[in-house]
Amino acid sequence: QVQLVESGGGLVQAGGSLRLSCAASGGTFSRYDMGWFRQPPEKEREFVAAISWNAGTRNYLDSVKGRSTISRDNAKNTVYLQMNSLKPEDTAVYYCAAGTLGFGKFTGSYWGQGTQVTVSS
Numbered sequence: 001q002v003q004l005v006e007s008g009g010g011l012v013q014a015g016g017s018l019r020l021s022c023a024a025s026g027g028t029f030s031r032y033d034m035g036w037f038r039q040p041p042e043k044e045r046e047f048v049a050a051i052s053w054n055a056g057t058r059n060y061l062d063s064v065k066g067r068s069t070i071s072r073d074n075a076k077n078t079v080y081l082q083m084n085s086l087k088p089e090d091t092a093v094y095y096c097a098a099g100t101l102g103f104g105k106f107t108g109s110y111w112g113q114g115t116q117v118t119v120s121s
Contacts, residue, residue, distance in 0.1 A: 002027035009115030022096030050106035
């Protein structure tokens with residue numbers, strides 16, 4: 001089983017930036033496509049971004065596209081989400097997932113515990 005641990009969340013002001021990290025263990029990281037989801041307060045979980053195993057394909061939620069970048073370092077078993085120009089509506093618990101990206105849809109099979117991102121106005 002793949003174990004995932006997120007870090008890098010915190011409290012930031014609107015317009016600021018954060019880089020979230022997700023460290024994987026217990027499996028072969030390079031076998032998996034990776035993704036990020038988030039769950040805002042009182043709302044359902046939503047897809048944010050995904051990256052294929054070789055970083056050849058990247059998909060983003062429309063509301064973060066252009067100001068966020070997902071990347072990965074297979075040698076370090078780590079996936080990142082760089083978030084710029086943060087908005088209060090980005091406030092959520094962010095979850096890392098290992099799974100499969102195909103035909104524009106990412107499906108998570110293994111999940112991290114989440115890291116809180118809070119954006120103040």
